[in-house]
Every structure is written in structure tokens, then in C-alpha cells.
Amino acid sequence: MSWVSWRPAARDRTVSARSGSPHQRRMTRKSVPFAAALALTLAFAVSSAAQQPARRWYRGNTHAHTLNSDGDSPPDVVVRWYRQHGYHFTFITDHEYVTDVAPLNALFGAAGRFLVMTGQEVTQRISDPAHASGVREAHVNALGVTRVIRPLGERNIAPPPMAATYARNLAEIRRAGAVPQVNHPNFRWSVPLAELLDLPDSTLLEIANAHTGVNNLGGADSSGRWMPSTEALWDSLLTRGKLIFGVADDDSHSFRPEGAEDPDLTRPGRAWVMVRADTLTAEAILRSLARGDFYSSTGVALRDYRADAREIQLEIAPSGDRRFVIEFIGSGGRVLATATGQRARYQITGSEGYVRARVTDSHGRRAWMQPVMLRSR
Ligand SMILES: [Zn+2]
Numbered sequence: 001m002s003w004v005s006w007r008p009a010a011r012d013r014t015v016s017a018r019s020g021s022p023h024q025r026r027m028t029r030k031s032v033p034f035a036a037a038l039a040l041t042l043a044f045a046v047s048s049a050a051q052q053p054a055r056r057w058y059r060g061n062t063h064a065h066t067l068n069s070d071g072d073s074p075p076d077v078v079v080r081w082y083r084q085h086g087y088h089f090t091f092i093t094d095h096e097y098v099t100d101v102a103p104l105n106a107l108f109g110a111a112g113r114f115l116v117m118t119g120q121e122v123t124q125r126i127s128d129p130a131h132a133s134g135v136r137e138a139h140v141n142a143l144g145v146t147r148v149i150r151p152l153g154e155r156n157i158a159p160p161p162m163a164a165t166y167a168r169n170l171a172e173i174r175r176a177g178a179v180p181q182v183n184h185p186n187f188r189w190s191v192p193l194a195e196l197l198d199l200p201d202s203t204l205l206e207i208a209n210a211h212t213g214v215n216n217l218g219g220a221d222s223s224g225r226w227m228p229s230t231e232a233l234w235d236s237l238l239t240r241g242k243l244i245f246g247v248a249d250d251d252s253h254s255f256r257p258e259g260a261e262d263p264d265l266t267r268p269g270r271a272w273v274m275v276r277a278d279t280l281t282a283e284a285i286l287r288s289l290a291r292g293d294f295y296s297s298t299g300v301a302l303r304d305y306r307a308d309a310r311e312i313q314l315e316i317a318p319s320g321d322r323r324f325v326i327e328f329i330g331s332g333g334r335v336l337a338t339a340t341g342q343r344a345r346y347q348i349t350g351s352e353g354y355v356r357a358r359v360t361d362s363h364g365r366r367a368w369m370q371p372v373m374l375r376s377r
């Protein structure tokens, strides 16, 4: 990650979104007046591709289960599936079990083409008599971990607050040299925003977990109490200045052929990350994940993505006759600009709080890019 100080000069700024289609929108609005002494610090979640011409995109999954926890298939079946379906890597993230990937890499690994990576899902629960089930769930993936991290408490149940267990488990994961990923906040309606406010910068957060029971879109309970979508949670954290990276992954459990027709089973291949790295090694992939050099997808692929102090540019890989809507999103989850077509450019004014891009295609599939943060000092 690179950090650059930047002082905006103009009082009135133009935000533009240019598309490759004939439809171009141009918007002008007054920027927030800046105090003379205000310096902005910009964090580039994704650095310019021009600076790293040798880097390439690797498709991978950061969340998969096998028979070593509650998956339905042994590790070799899981790994073979990802190898045969266009992935470059997958982590294996069983509950409280670290699968030895050496024999799997001996069988399936191929230099520059496919890699199996170690992981664990730390299955933390928190007692809460006010919750319908009496416990809430705070699962965290330890990506790249090589020893099991024990959750707190008997039967993995710790006393509240949940934020304290996140703090402890994330620190343990980092101490073990692994990358922490906060999983499915709406699983069993467990994690309100307040429990995420102390997450350290550069934590990964699942915004599109493809498991069929994780409530990504949020919803209201019978008394009308609303739990926001995982993407809205992400925006709430970004709005508070937290640099959090949004992840899409499978949380795959079901690989058996006879389950293929059951829509309630969590099949593989529904959500993934595209990681930009120099080379396909565990170290390089973990390094890029940790600094947010990746985007998340449920089916939209990018041909190019660049973000720097002044603008974000992206180009979408065409796919049949699909059409695309590109949105640039800022503080409060507000859509700052919208474009159609396969290319778009957003000029950063410095007053957005943060800017991130999201692409939706006419089939409902999406790609989410990591935020460019703009922080007051
Ligand atoms: Zn979980």
C-alpha cells in the first residue's frame, strides 16, 4: 500500500464518469470547502497497474470446507474441483483443523497455474441470552495459517462482547503469520455494526459469501428491527475511515454430484477473488490479499483496473451480450457516479471520504473493487 498526501486546489470540482458507450454522463457539484490547513491522506487499496507491469490476476477462493470439518467431500475432491474449474488457487478453511496441503500440492499443484493454500475457520461463538439461539457467531478465517487457533471458551463459546473476541482472534491470526478475514456477519443475524467498529485496518470482510444461509442482503425481523446488508456494513466501516477489504467467496461445503440440483446446498464456483500478484506463491497471494490488491466477483471480470490519487479507471472483459452498469460509491454508501458500457473513469475530488467501484451486469452478477480512502488528518 502506498500513502500519498494530497492537497486539493480547486473550490469547484468536476466529477465525471465516462463510459465506452455513447452514453456519457458528466456531473458538476460543489465540493465541500476545505480548511487551508487540511491535508488529506490517500490510501490506495489497489496501486497502479502501470507501476507493476509484470503483475497478473489470479482467481482464487478464500473459504472452502472438506470432510475435515462439515464439508461433504475429502480434500482431494475439493481441490480437484477448483483445479478443473478455472481457479489458480484455493484455501482450505475447515473449522479448527488445518489440512496439510503438501500432498495436495504434490498431486494438483502446478507452477504458475494452481496452488492449494492452508487455512482455518476459527469458529468463535459468544453467549447472548437476548439472541434467539442464546449464542451469536463470530467466525474468522485464518488465511495461510499453519497451526490451529483455538477459539475462546468451552465449546467455543466466549462471554460478550463479541468485539473483544474479534480483537483476540484477529491478533492471534496475525501473530501466526496469517491474514484474517471476518466471515458472514449476517449468519444467524449475529453481528451488528457496533461489534465491527474496532476491526483493525486491512482486515478482510466477506461481503458476498455464497453459502445459502448467510443473509448477505440483510433484512428486518418480526419487530421491524433491520439488519443491514453485508455491503452496507462495509460502507458503514469505510465511512468511519476504516480501511476494510471486501471479499467474495464460496464457503463451499457440497461437492457430491448428487447434490448438484439442490439449490439449498452450498456448491462451489459462485463467488471468488481476483488477486493481483507477481507470482503464484503462497507468500505473494497472502501479501496481495493483506494490502487489498484484489477485487471480488460473482461473475464479472475486469480487463484492467487502475486507481491512483486522482482517479479510478476500469475496463470490463466482455461476456456475450451482457450489459454493464458501473457505479462509483462514496461516504455513506452514496452512489457518486454511474456509467454504462465496458469502460469508466472517475476523477477523485478529495471530498468523497472514500471511493470504490462496483460493476453489475444484466445477469445480476457483480464485481466489487477495493476502496481508495481519503482521510483527514
Ligand atoms: Zn462460518
Ligand SMILES: [Zn+2]
Pocket: 063, 065, 121, 251
Ligand atoms: Zn465456513
